[in-house]
Amino acid sequence: MSTSEKILLDVKDLKVHFTIPSGGLFRKSGILKAVDGVSFQVRAGETLGIVGESGCGKSTLGRAVLRLLQPTGGQVAWLGQEMGEMQPGELRNVRSDLQVIFQDPLASLDPRMTIGQIISEPLVTHNPDLSKNEVKDKVKAMMAKVGLLPDQINRYPHEFSGGQCQRIGIARAMILEPKLIVCDEAVSALDVSIQAQIVNLLMGLQKEFGLSLIFISHNLSVVRHISQRIMVLYLGRMMEVADREQIYTNPLHPYTKALISAVPIPDPNIERNKEHVPLKGDLPSPLNPPSGCVFRTRCPFAKDICASDVPELKIYEGKREAACHFIEG
Numbered sequence: 001m002s003t004s005e006k007i008l009l010d011v012k013d014l015k016v017h018f019t020i021p022s023g024g025l026f027r028k029s030g031i032l033k034a035v036d037g038v039s040f041q042v043r044a045g046e047t048l049g050i051v052g053e054s055g056c057g058k059s060t061l062g063r064a065v066l067r068l069l070q071p072t073g074g075q076v077a078w079l080g081q082e083m084g085e086m087q088p089g090e091l092r093n094v095r096s097d098l099q100v101i102f103q104d105p106l107a108s109l110d111p112r113m114t115i116g117q118i119i120s121e122p123l124v125t126h127n128p129d130l131s132k133n134e135v136k137d138k139v140k141a142m143m144a145k146v147g148l149l150p151d152q153i154n155r156y157p158h159e160f161s162g163g164q165c166q167r168i169g170i171a172r173a174m175i176l177e178p179k180l181i182v183c184d185e186a187v188s189a190l191d192v193s194i195q196a197q198i199v200n201l202l203m204g205l206q207k208e209f210g211l212s213l214i215f216i217s218h219n220l221s222v223v224r225h226i227s228q229r230i231m232v233l234y235l236g237r238m239m240e241v242a243d244r245e246q247i248y249t250n251p252l253h254p255y256t257k258a259l260i261s262a263v264p265i266p267d268p269n270i271e272r273n274k275e276h277v278p279l280k281g282d283l284p285s286p287l288n289p290p291s292g293c294v295f296r297t298r299c300p301f302a303k304d305i306c307a308s309d310v311p312e313l314k315i316y317e318g319k320r321e322a323a324c325h326f327i328e329g
């Protein structure tokens with residue numbers, strides 16, 4: 001898989017804060033910082049995995065990048081241009097380059113539309129001058145590419161299995177030949193054997209089209225298979241970002257170590273030698289996150305400074321980054 005140095009997406013200090021109204025006696029109103037100052041880049045042709053426990057802000061981050069929700073602060077630049085400053089026409093063009101695949105394949109497809117209508121919708125919206133036959137040919141060609149039978153173009157979503165529905169979602173996302181697809185838990189609802197097929201399909205499409213992927217998942221084994229780089233989120237903050245092998249064989253941040261501890265690594269040498277860090281307790285309420293380092297209440301290495309000072313994201317070994325007061329280097 002060839003990854004170029006060309007930066008497609010450049011995210012700086014992105015924040016998405018939700019105002020939560022009070023809920024009677026038991027919940028005060030407050031600001032929920034779902035994403036709180038996250039910065040990263042995605043290069044052409046690469047897959048960036050985003051991992052972290054449920055509720056740590058992965059989907060919110062993906063949606064903010066896609067502009068499906070308005071960020072509270074920070075910048076998202078697409079090919080060097082700030083998306084928040086784009087004219088509606090420019091944003092429409094970017095939307096054809098930036099697509100999304102959601103978790104629940106059947107729920108994300110309109111049951112009243114045929115497969116042909118579902119897959120062709122973005123194409124017709126962006127290219128209203130295409131003839132019906134041109135649209136049909138393109139849809140059939142894309143159906144074949146994603147492993148669907150083109151003569152099923154007039155069928156409805158409920159006639160397909162979960163895996164096939166996800167192939168339909170992928171065909172719809174791919175029909176405009178985008179540069180980047182955000183896959184939000186795209187295989188999590190599928191059987192394990194089907195997950196592998198869909199991941200392989202995405203990797204094949206990536207190779208053929210030079211596509212970039214942001215692959216959001218709580219499943220670290222799947223993320224390891226597909227990603228070149230991995231970002232670890234906790235309570236809306238980035239704990240660590242590094243190349244895949246660094247994350248799995250030499251994690252720096254205690255939270256990454258704890259996540260990796262829970263996943264068996266197929267190489268017995270690595271598995272035997274890896275540091276086992278137990279993850280104690282539950283995720284704190286994002287409405288009332290810990291002071292200083294947000295991970296400190298569950299970190300076995302926490303000291304006083306972790307409660308008072310927010311650790312900065314620092315660069316290690318030339319290019320990987322982590323935010324912890326106690327990483328040497």
Ligand SMILES: Nc1ncnc2c1ncn2[C@@H]1O[C@H](COP(=O)(O)OP(=O)(O)OP(=O)(O)O)[C@@H](O)[C@H]1O
Nearest residue numbers: 018032034053054055056057058059060061218286
């Ligand atoms: N529209 C919203 N209004 C208020 N709070 C929200 C909203 N969307 C998400 N949240 C909260 O933001 C936090 C992050 O949620 P998000 O769905 O991004 O996490 P996640 O890591 O993707 O988790 P999951 O894997 O369970 O989807 C959670 O505490 C969630 O309850």
